[in-house]
Amino acid sequence: MQVVCGVCTLLLGGVFFALVLDVIDTGAGVWCGAFIFIPTGVLGIFSKGKRTGLIIAYLVMCLLSCLASLVMAAFIFYWTWYWGVYCSSQTKDCSHVTIYQAIQAVIGILMVVEFVGATLGAHGCCQVVPSKPTTRRSDAVHYESRQPPANINVRIGKGAESNRRY
Numbered sequence: 001m002q003v004v005c006g007v008c009t010l011l012l013g014g015v016f017f018a019l020v021l022d023v024i025d026t027g028a029g030v031w032c033g034a035f036i037f038i039p040t041g042v043l044g045i046f047s048k049g050k051r052t053g054l055i056i057a058y059l060v061m062c063l064l065s066c067l068a069s070l071v072m073a074a075f076i077f078y079w080t081w082y083w084g085v086y087c088s089s090q091t092k093d094c095s096h097v098t099i100y101q102a103i104q105a106v107i108g109i110l111m112v113v114e115f116v117g118a119t120l121g122a123h124g125c126c127q128v129v130p131s132k133p134t135t136r137r138s139d140a141v142h143y144e145s146r147q148p149p150a151n152i153n154v155r156i157g158k159g160a161e162s163n164r165r166y
Helices: 002-019 028-046 052-089 097-125
Strands: none
Touching: 002 028, 002 097, 028 052, 028 097, 052 097
16 A cells, blocks of 8 residues: 555656646655655565564654655645635636646645555554464564563572572
8 A cells, every 4th residue: 555655646746746847846745755655665565574674664664654644744735725825815827726736635635545554554563462472463573571480489699509499
């Protein structure tokens, strides 16, 4: 899902840049798609194995993807609203702004979908340790506290004789 969202935002961002030459834009569709969403999706595909390093890298990229998609969606929705207000207050021709707003709104919706997908991906990486060890997932990092083994009597004191079992 993340790769598909990344490719779609990259393509729509490219179309937006091809159509809009006189409007300043963040370029969120292009740089988020190419540098954050697609690499996050590729890491997600490759981290399905048992490699802990890839799982942690995927977790970090999911968190970065969550942050970038949420911030950029907010900017995109703000500017889409601003263009509508700006054009309604101006006397010049703003027929092209509807196309800009539509493309940016679709990119913003894809950013929200990516935010949900990255949140679910990060959740999948950090599973809470289940009560039964046999139900553990092999493709997640598990954290648990160490408990001393039962049935061992240890006396705390000085010397090797104080740790002798009785």
